[in-house]
Amino acid sequence: MSLAGKHALVTGGGTGIGLAIAQDFAAQGCAVTITGRRQEVLDNACTERIFGNVMDVRDEESVVSTIAAAVEARGPVQICVANAGIAEGRAVHKTDLDFWRNMMATNLDGAFLTIRESLKSMRETDWGRVIAISSVAGLRGLQGAACYTASKHGLIGLIRSLSEDYLGKPMTFNALCPAYVDTPIVTRNTASIAKRANLSPDQAKAMMVSANRHNRLIDSKEVSAAALWLASPGSESVNGQAIEIAGGQM
Numbered sequence: 001m002s003l004a005g006k007h008a009l010v011t012g013g014g015t016g017i018g019l020a021i022a023q024d025f026a027a028q029g030c031a032v033t034i035t036g037r038r039q040e041v042l043d044n045a046c047t048e049r050i051f052g053n054v055m056d057v058r059d060e061e062s063v064v065s066t067i068a069a070a071v072e073a074r075g076p077v078q079i080c081v082a083n084a085g086i087a088e089g090r091a092v093h094k095t096d097l098d099f100w101r102n103m104m105a106t107n108l109d110g111a112f113l114t115i116r117e118s119l120k121s122m123r124e125t126d127w128g129r130v131i132a133i134s135s136v137a138g139l140r141g142l143q144g145a146a147c148y149t150a151s152k153h154g155l156i157g158l159i160r161s162l163s164e165d166y167l168g169k170p171m172t173f174n175a176l177c178p179a180y181v182d183t184p185i186v187t188r189n190t191a192s193i194a195k196r197a198n199l200s201p202d203q204a205k206a207m208m209v210s211a212n213r214h215n216r217l218i219d220s221k222e223v224s225a226a227a228l229w230l231a232s233p234g235s236e237s238v239n240g241q242a243i244e245i246a247g248g249q250m
Helices: 016-027 039-045 060-074 097-122 146-165 184-197 201-211 220-230
Strands: 007-011 031-036 050-054 077-082 128-133 171-178 242-245
Touching (some): 007 016, 007 097, 016 031, 016 077, 016 220, 031 039, 039 050, 060 077, 097 128, 171 220, 220 242
Parallel strands (some): 007 077, 128 171
């Protein structure tokens, strides 16, 4: 399989799942634009096929101008991976409107803007793939994380609606829904959970590990392999799906 000549855009591509996806697509011949808010993180991830552009998915002007510049430099976006997101739990009675709006602006508005701007050039080509990185929280309620859960449910709804809009066209829209993945987000959440629940860091991490059905953290490469499959020959009829990567049935 080769994706040589394709331009892939991966938001939040400097670390974790996004970086793994960017590296896998680059290895298959794509020119990959990665975006994030920290230039130094993007610079560390860049290679001869991976190009970093600072972009804040919460800011419409930033998304519009950055994706337009990437298209100008590397051609139409044919693989759009809406990966940028934040994960933080908070009880509803402790959730203020600023926390809610920032979560939605990043996880849902940001994905919408990224996909919308990518489609402007993708629609002019004969092939395209849109992949949103949701979560198992997009498929069920996650205890203590109503805001995060709502944002990820909304993301799956967006993907399912777009798949209906483009039925019969040479584009597919799917969501990947991983459980706890071994990324910096889990590292940060370990400290947060430990503080909120009065647990040791080891106990907090064990809670996340045990939530995965196979009782281990998922590797970022397991998620990137699924993203690569969705862009590979033979996946053309996989459309509008929310694919669990959770070690078992949720």
